[in-house]
Amino acid sequence: VIQLYQESRTAEVDIPDRFYTPVLCSCDKTQDFDSLWTAYQDLKKQGHQPQTDGFFAVVFSCCQFGDIKHIKTLFDDMKMFNYTIKSVKQWNSLLKKASQPDTEGNLHPDTAFELYYEMLENVKGLDELPFIHMLRLCYSDSKLNSEVSHILTDMKKKGVTPSRKFQSLLNNLARYGPKQPANRPKQTAKKE
Structure with missing residues (x-):
């Protein structure tokens, strides 16, 4: 899933918002934080709101690998998207x-x-x-x-x-x- 996402991104193909959740969850499972954060920023740039599973994959990864910049962004997004940890x-x-x-x-x-x-x-x-x-x-x-x-x-x-x-x-x-x-x-x- 991650490879497919990266290839689609390189080819500048439009990626449907529902595809981001499996990408975020896969990145979380494989502890690929850089890819997860890139996909999460892409999702937002396209004006999509992350689905619950995808958002909490980001939360979980930030708890392990995030630094202050990621945590600040996550906290602001949580309010914007109305999610509660x-x-x-x-x-x-x-x-x-x-x-x-x-x-x-x-x-x-x-x-x-x-x-x-x-x-x-x-x-x-x-x-x-x-x-x-x-x-x-x-x-x-x-x-x-x-x-x-x-x-x-x-x-x-x-x-x-x-x-x-x-x-x-x-x-x-x-x-x-x-x-x-x-x-x-x-x-x-x-x-x-």
């Missing part, structure tokens, strides 16, 4: 990626907080993971330090009981305090 596990995966530095070492707190607030409002059965991801983010950048107390309050409101692991993480974070902003220049390797 119900799986707490998938949300946690996306939030974890969004709350970590990108390949250049930069943080993207705006995207992380967007996802976090969406989870608070619309995702049932939250565990402590989203709060852990957000606390780590807030302690990674001194500018976000004031958010820590809000996150702990959110956790309380949601009735999530902190585990022992969570408490020790919090103690460690509090002990070492916030780091300087994360997008500092990378250290170059010392010459021998």
